[in-house]
Amino acid sequence: MTLQPLYPRATWQRTAIMSALENAGTFMSAQDLYERLRSEGARVGLTTVYRTLQSLNDRGEIDVLHVAGKEAAYRRCGTPVHHHHLVCRSCGRAEELESAAVEEWARESAQSHGFTAVTHTVEIYGLCGACASGGD
């Protein structure tokens, strides 16, 4: 028996998508990335962008954000450890946050109500300085 490859194959598409996200720094949707890559001349398919983002997220290499009525937005974060975000509603720029107090509160709240297998989502949305003053 041959053992399965541990990592997905290295294709230029995957690399392009990853680095586009990397130097964007902001949260971007699959469609955003697709358009950006296209406009840069990269001939990737939308399907591939969706699939790649999904797989990167499954591997924990990027974070997702599901905002109310919007498309899923992905971001390449600076740290692989659990954290939350302060996201600009307008431009997608984000700061990474953490708070032991919040983690503790979540854990205790769940425990005291008899809930197990606990996870949580904590995100803060606002307008960053640049968007609030300058254009939109």
Place this chain on the structure above:
Amino acid sequence: MTLQPLYPRATWQRTAIMSALENAGTFMSAQDLYERLRSEGARVGLTTVYRTLQSLNDRGEIDVLHVAGKEAAYRRCGTPVHHHHLVCRSCGRAEELESAAVEEWARESAQSHGFTAVTHTVEIYGLCGACASGGD
């Protein structure tokens, strides 16, 4: 000029939807409610359920929850003031939570990074006691 009615008209559909949610107590999607109402013999349209839930939410009479890949879920909460939820992933049952510390943390985090017009989402997910032991 006659002044506009302050409240939506009282239709039996609106009443039925509201009370179905009310005595469910859990988070339910538009489709869940539609099916339940139908099975009880109420001849409402799916469109109406969607519209009514939206309008009830706009008025702040019910809360919404947008979970990752699922349908929007609504709940009639006990309090009209800002709060968060501890939600059972399996049955939708929820506890209402509040924490001055978390609110303060969110406010300060945003402020210290120059973000304005701040809002946040904080939800805890888990398995409630009943679902963890009993069936699914």
Place this chain on the structure above:
DNA sequence: ATTGGTTTTGACAATCGTTTTCATCTAAGC
């Protein structure tokens, strides 16, 4: 009660983000 004008309803079509399908292409191991 009846009317009139505005809202609300609901069957159906349309939208939109995302996933599936499947035939073709390609990276990576021999």
Place this chain on the structure above:
DNA sequence: GCTTAGATGAAAACGATTGTCAAAACCAAT
């Protein structure tokens, strides 16, 4: 180079939600 399982992408399928519009219901004023 050759093989082949994994990756790609165009197009179709999907599922939740919203738009359309004619018919029905509400309610204030006759």
